[in-house]
Amino acid sequence: MAAPSPPNDPSTDPSVQDLIALRPWLKHDAMDGLLLDGVPLAGIADTVGTPTWVYSAATMRARYKTLTGAMSGAGLDMQVHFAVKANDSRAVLSLFAEQGAGADVVSGGELLKSLRAGMPASRIVYSGVGKSAAELRLALEHDIGQINVESAEELAMLSAIATATGRTARVAFRVNPDVDAGTNDKIATGRATDKFGIPFDDAVRLYAHAAALPGIRTVGLATHIGSQILGLAPYRDAYARIADLVIALREHGHTVETVDCGGGLGIPYRNESAPSPAGLAAAMRGAFHNLDVRLAMEPGRWLVGPAGLLLASVVLVKQTPLEPFIVLDAAMNDLVRPAMYDAWHGIVPVSAIDAVAPARPATVVGPVCESGDTFARSRSLPALSPGAYVAILDAGAYGAVMSSTYNARPMAAEVWVDNGRWSVIRDRQPIEALWERERLPA
Ligand SMILES: Cc1ncc(COP(=O)(O)O)c(C=O)c1O
Known part of the structure; x- marks a missing residue:
């Protein structure tokens, strides 16, 4: 809880x-x-x-170091994608680019701002439930690292655009694990009733479909259950479900190279006790350390x-x-x-x-x-x-x-x-x- x-x-x-x-x-x-x-x-x-x-700036740098230090301290080789939605100032994006972070973007605007701030395209991940055809085209043109697909409908759109433009999209499935993050209703994103992600029970069937689609290369899974999360239990629950899915997909003969663990780590605004990056790292490690997957995460609020x-x-x-x-x-x-x-x-x-x-x-x-x-x-x-x-x-x-x-x-x-x-x-x-x-x- x-x-x-x-x-x-x-x-x-x-x-x-x-x-x-x-x-x-x-x-x-x-x-x-x-x-x-x-x-x-x-x-x-x-x-x-x-x-x-x-x-x-010093606080942002120090927090980035603390977060990445906690990840490496837990033995995790973690690629951090700063969630641009938290603060899209060019100075902020440049700072994180210099630190070696990539970007998690949710619009064509955020994608272009990140590139302009010096984020390499290969370190940009694009999430979001309603990417337009123009935005998907933009992502493909820039050959960004990964597109986190959130629905069968989006997958079909992306395959059509990739085929028409002669590109291949590296696709992760953002899966909705149906876990309540226990945060404010307006920023909870991982319950079945939330608009985000592919329903958990559809994921295996759709992944098989995606793997056969032209212009699509399935690379893995992503999840993000909400923001300002003040407990580790929802993370553990969500990651356990994603780990099960990795195993199930592999049993079906699919390749799962990467898991994007999302963001959401909360901060104390008043006097709340918030989980530490080390606690989060332990939850990630517990779920994924023996699965041989590349790990990524998308923190925003905690960093800035x-x-x-x-x-x-x-x-x-x-x-x-x-x-x-x-x-x-x-x-x-x-x-x-x-x-x-x-x-x-x-x-x-x-x-x-x-x-x-x-x-x-x-x-x-x-x-x-x-x-x-x-x-x-x-x-x-x-x-x-x-x-x-x-x-x-x-x-x-x-x-x-x-x-x-x-x-x-x-x-x-x-x-x-x-x-x-x-x-x-x-x-x-x-x-x-x-x-x-x-x-x-x-
Ligand atoms: C897909 C995705 N990733 C990452 C984040 C960043 O969340 P936070 O700023 O709470 O770390 C959000 C925001 O809710 C998000 O929607």
Whole structure:
């Protein structure tokens, strides 16, 4: 069973000091306030404005090393494909390309962004339930490493396109193992009722069919049961089923060279206990070590989530007979996770004085016209003045990538911190960009 979701009792929230102590890339300096890898966030906010995403390159590198170290420590020769959907910034993709990672992509756009960032095509894996004919053609043209097929219908489409273009697609079957990952319903992907993957019981029959199709070379299996997974049991269950399938396919005379173990490893946003990469490695090893398969995985959130934050300013504090509303200039159009998944994110005052000032419960919201535009309720925070900066933590995954321009709010800037320096890696979207592609009807 996965760990239960943390209780939403604000009295058990970690303190600002606890949040920072558990994230060694963050520190409060008495003069300069909150630092990310030694760089004062107030200086970035003063120069670039808010809202602004800020990423720690060192943290991403360190986490990649920890993850790959756990895999090799378990004796696994693992190819890591960074799940681009978690953060598709060119700087992030280039960093992982330099580390030797490949990319797990789910659209033609992600495929092209990955190539442009220096990911070799041979290390790109394409997943997704609705790849269009144009996207499949693109994948074949670039001769990417592997296409994870999710249905019989897609297989037929791919075979036709590959044949027509004189190519051969290396195909893995993404199999739906019918395992509940115990995560938020909206990001669970491995139950029979979820749209993803080939139904487990159809896999052997369809693999035989695929192996005989023109333009298709079947290379193995893939599975991905969800995101923000906080227990190892669902992984063990899913991997046991996939291992059984490897054996069954081989008994039927089929070749299975590779297993793609997916992503999904969760992170503690609040005070959840999350499995370690070593624990995940042990689950993979337990299922696959004696099967003689090449292993791959597709982590996203674990690598980049903790390495990013969203810097925001207080617009005003609205007093009410209940707890006050701290209204930020960041909103659900920037970071949608609280509105979409009821996600908890740490919120830390940037000023060191604010961080130790007496706190009281407040509701933290954005200015968007939806009550769902709420970052936190009954959050213990000091009396913040208009203009005070706050950092919304663990926003490096499924943050900027999920932004929209709802309420005609431009996309926030993105900043990269590396080696004691910072630079803008995406300019704030100019307001004119919101309408420059529009036309009045003829
Ligand atoms: C196919 C696939 N692989 C990998 C991932 C990455 O998941 P996570 O960011 O939780 O590691 C996802 C996201 O849910 C996915 O859909």
